[in-house]
Amino acid sequence: MxxxxxxxxxxxxxxxxxxxxxxxxxxxxxxxxxxxxxxxxxxxxxxxxxxxxxxxxxxxxxxxxxxxxxxxxxxxxxxxxxxxxxxxxxxxxxxxxxxxxxxxxxxxxxxxxxxxxxxxxxxxSLEKFNFKDITIEIENRMVYEEEIPINLTPKEFDLLIFMIKNPNQVFKREQLLDKVWGYDFMGDTRTIDTHVKKLREKLKFCNTYLKTVWGVGYKLERSNQ
The missing domain is CATH 3.40.50.2300 (Response regulator)
Incomplete structure (x- = not known):
């Protein structure tokens, strides 16, 4: 070690x-x-x-x-x-x-x-993802869409990775706070909505595949690949 x-x-x-x-x-x-x-x-x-x-x-x-x-x-x-x-x-x-x-x-x-x-x-650190037109280098924390680097904040990146690793699963906002932010707290969940909005603004991939499940939360839809 x-x-x-x-x-x-x-x-x-x-x-x-x-x-x-x-x-x-x-x-x-x-x-x-x-x-x-x-x-x-x-x-x-x-x-x-x-x-x-x-x-x-x-x-x-x-x-x-x-x-x-x-x-x-x-x-x-x-x-x-x-x-x-x-x-x-x-x-x-x-x-x-x-x-x-x-x-x-x-x-x-x-x-x-x-x-x-x-x-x-x-x-x-050894993982790398390629989905549709995006490439994600985990170790470097870099995201490319159509070979263009996309600047994400640390938590935008973490949220994206978590959703990609858990496709087609619906997560409540409270679950995402616990899983991605790493702290189980009973507070305002609007931070999840803000981060999803930013991901959709920055990545066409998220605009298409990061779905809102009304009344529940979010899921990353990959069945159309």
């Missing part, structure tokens, strides 16, 4: 505990204790996963999350924060975070989430 994990956390005691547990699991660990130090490390080196505190001095986690996803979109990010409000959770996931944990952290749960995120990264 050679996965590299960066811990960006200004509470040094907590950072040390996280690092200890990760090292016991065989991960290579790196630490940063404020936003500036974290930004420097992600600019200098690529990591498989980053555990990112939101509230930090010098540069907050939101800014760093945007930076991470812009320069290394395939890097998994688990946000940590003392604030558990739904608005914060949704905002972080919208920005492209892969998971969200509220402090105080359970180390057992954190390690489990790290393993799950790295497993999903490993299983997807």
């Amino acid at each position: 050679n996965e590299k994990i960066l811990i960006i956390e200004d509470e040094k005691k907590l950072s040390n505990v996280i690092e200890l547990y990760l090292k016991k699991e065989g991960y290579l660990t790196y630490t940063a204790y404020d936003g500036f130090e974290g930004e420097k490390k992600i600019e200098e080196e690529e990591f498989d996963l980053i555990i990112l505190d939101i509230m930090m001095p010098n540069k907050d986690g939101w800014s760093l999350l945007r930076k991470i996803k812009s320069i290394s979109p395939k890097t998994k990010v688990i946000l940590t924060t003392a604030r558990g409000e739904e608005e914060d959770r949704v905002f972080g996931l919208e920005l492209g975070a892969d998971d969200y944990m509220v402090k105080p952290l359970s180390m057992r749960e954190l390690i489990l989430r790290v393993k799950l995120r790295l497993k999903s990264k490993e299983s997807s």
Whole structure:
């Protein structure tokens, strides 16, 4: 196991505990204790996963999350924060975070989430999809339609991949939030409608095959291929 994990956390005691547990699991660990130090490390080196505190001095986690996803979109990010409000959770996931944990952290749960995120990264890295006029490169998180690259946000990409992997199945909006956003929360499901709308605007493929099932949710129809 050679996965590299960066811990960006200004509470040094907590950072040390996280690092200890990760090292016991065989991960290579790196630490940063404020936003500036974290930004420097992600600019200098690529990591498989980053555990990112939101509230930090010098540069907050939101800014760093945007930076991470812009320069290394395939890097998994688990946000940590003392604030558990739904608005914060949704905002972080919208920005492209892969998971969200509220402090105080359970180390057992954190390690489990790290393993799950790295497993999903490993299983997807070798995959490539070709449907109709679109090509999707999982590792590079790139989508091409008629050989033209299409710019998708991290969650637009994740939603598209999930639907393609589960064709002809109807999913409720709550199910999509849980499966794609990786956090089971009882909140506003309009974010799904927004992302579907954006996918349809950007990809003719989605305009044709990503169907609304009225009163239920969405499905990707592939029976016409």
